[in-house]
Amino acid sequence: MKITAIDFETANGSPASVCAVGISVMEDGAIEEKYYTLIRPEANVSHFSPMNISIHHIHPQDVIQAPDFRQVYAEMREYFEDAVVVAHNARFDMGCLKAACLNTGLPVPVLTYFDTVELSRRVFPNLARHRLNDMCDYLGVELDHHNALSDSYGCLMIVANVMNLTGIYEPLDLVSACNVRLRNL
Numbered sequence: 195m196k197i198t199a200i201d202f203e204t205a206n207g208s209p210a211s212v213c214a215v216g217i218s219v220m221e222d223g224a225i226e227e228k229y230y231t232l233i234r235p236e237a238n239v240s241h242f243s244p245m246n247i248s249i250h251h252i253h254p255q256d257v258i259q260a261p262d263f264r265q266v267y268a269e270m271r272e273y274f275e276d277a278v279v280v281a282h283n284a285r286f287d288m289g290c291l292k293a294a295c296l297n298t299g300l301p302v303p304v305l306t307y308f309d310t311v312e313l314s315r316r317v318f319p320n321l322a323r324h325r326l327n328d329m330c331d332y333l334g335v336e337l338d339h340h341n342a343l344s345d346s347y348g349c350l351m352i353v354a355n356v357m358n359l360t361g362i363y364e365p366l367d368l369v370s371a372c373n374v375r376l377r378n379l
Contacts, residue, residue, distance in 0.1 A: 196221045196277040197353055197365050199310075200270075201345035202290040203250040205257075209286070209293035211239035212263060213252050216342030217273050218350045223363060225350070229273065230343035232260035236297055250340040263294045274305045278365040278376075282326040282349040284309035288379050305379050308369050310352045316372045317356050 199218045205211040217229040234240075234257045242254045281287035284307055295302045314324040321332060326348055330337040335351040338344040353365070362368045369376050 195365050196226075197280060197350065198273045198277040199280045199346040199350035199353070200273075200287055200291070201281060201342045201349065202287050203252060203340065203342050204246060204290060205235045205239065205252075205254075206241050206243040206246055208239045209289045210297035211235045211241075212290050212294045213242070213257055213260075214250065214342040215266060215270065216344065216346035217270065218343070218346040219273055219277070220350055220354065223354075223357075225347075227273070228343060228347065229269065231266055231269075232257045233266050234258065234260040234262050236263065239297065250342075263298050264300065267295070267298075267300050271303060274303050277305070279305050279307035279379075280310050280349055280353055281307065282310045282329075282345065282352070284311070284377070288377075292379060302379060306376055307379060308365075308374050308376050310349050313356060313369070313372055313374050314352060316374055317359065 197220045201216045202212045203214040205213045212233050213235055214232050219227040247253055292302050311324055314329050326345060327337055327339045329352050330348045333355045335348050337348045357363050362371050
């Protein structure tokens, strides 16, 4: 089964203000595809907060020529087909996906997902922190934190490392064995 990791960056505190997305896909144990694009936020959520800029270093001028969410969504949807979706702190990323869809009048995709924060806590309970950068450091995964593509790849590598550790390579079996909740958007 295909596993699609997704990460969004936002222009401000609104989950609909997506300004970048990174997607990494693993199928049959191999990284098959990576997708990254900046996104021009919709006018009603286009303000860039200084705090968000300080985190991801994306500025308003960086997204002037970027596609809007409607254009990006058309490309993103194919990565969700026949896939289990994962995100690190999935509540945030799934909230962004849903909010951006609702804000633009697009259908919210029907997908199944799980959170790699929860997976990390279950499999590595002795670690003090389970943030993406901490997990990638622990697992030896290179990470350019808050670059959406790098973050999606880091998230996918958490899953790959847990698969190798447990010997369970089917995502649905893995979440069941690790007692991780599978959710639907």
